[in-house]
Amino acid sequence: MIDLSGVGYEAGGAVVLADVDLRFEAGRMTALSGSSGSGKTTLLSVAGGLLEPTVGTATLDGEPTWRGTGDPRPDVALVLQVYGLVPVLSARENVSVALRARGTTPAEADERADAALAALHVADLGNRQVEELSGGQLQRVAIARALVVHARVLLADEPTSELDATTRGRVMALLRAEADAGAVVVVASHDPDVVELCDAHHRMAEGRLVRPRHRAG
Template sequence: MITVTNLSVAYGEVLAVADVSLRVPPGCVLAVSGPSGAGKSSLLWAIAGAVRASSGTVEVDGLTITDRPAAAAHGVVLIPQGNGLARVLTARENLSMPLLADRALTAVLARRDEDDDEEREHTLDTIDGTIEKALKDVGLEDSGDHLVEELSGGEQQRVAVARGLAQQGRAILADESTSELDSTNRERVLELLRREADRGAAVIIATHDPNVAAGADGHATMDEGRLSWERRL
């Protein structure tokens, strides 16, 4: 469950998100549309803990989100606009980074020794399998060893989606994640995000595409930081 209550985000004198409240239950997909600069990205980044709220609160499954590390540890996955990939790494390496970081954080929180070779090998095998499945799901199973800079813009966007899917989060925040895709791959990605909701995640998609909005369970619009409902969840 994503619960946003009276959330505002300001950059100096500019109010990017203005007193927004919404709830997205597990298993639901919310589309948020609006013109460039309307506040969609700022809303998603604030929910992900990557942007500090000026006022209001964000909760995911009852946990108040205050910063990005806490949000990530709690299963809040952000698929950023512009993909956010490390260009000097391969597609597969980009997928592995958050999974390995999550494994290390889990071990620290559990005060567990990571030096068990058998357990380490099993965990790494599981991570490898998760990565291969995510790449296959977005149609890039043969591109895992390609450097990001060797991929097209649409392929990079699909790698970013695959990285998000591989994390199997409680909340999935997709910021314009279909903007550079052709119709076939756009439908593929939307089906995968729907599958994440069917798994039990709460999903929010920021989009300019009316077809994406039409296929979501709920649809809200933003303009000058303010949110209004076209179709409530």
């Protein structure tokens, strides 16, 4: 699980997060909601090890999420709003590189990448360069890259913002499968339909948690 205790974060003298105490549990899908600027993205970045909290602690199974580099641990996968895809690579290569970085052979990595793209109905885009893809296509490739590694922790920042209702449902089903397999899954979203599909919901405003609410189950 991920534990955030007394977490605060400041950037350029501005308080972005303050007094956040929160636990993300394995086997559950947790929603973070809030308006733009509420701190959702920063909270995910701290939880994923991209940012070091200014105060407080963020740990994954007792070990700090921040490792001093700004890179996530191998057991953490992220879907970022900026997608983070490599422009000079194809869609397939952007997905398979996540597996190759974890020691998977190139042939197996490409095969699994194709399967991940197919699960999101973009198998036909495997050979396309990133710069040729639409916003929704980029988002699905980024999601495939995060899902293909079956990480212990999956943090997704507005993963359905560019998708239609049918594709949104497919993405949420795939995220649910990861949680059911025992992963920590956290979804930041302003979409009430996405929030409703999660097991727990925490709302943020001005860098703080507001009336955290858990559902039974």
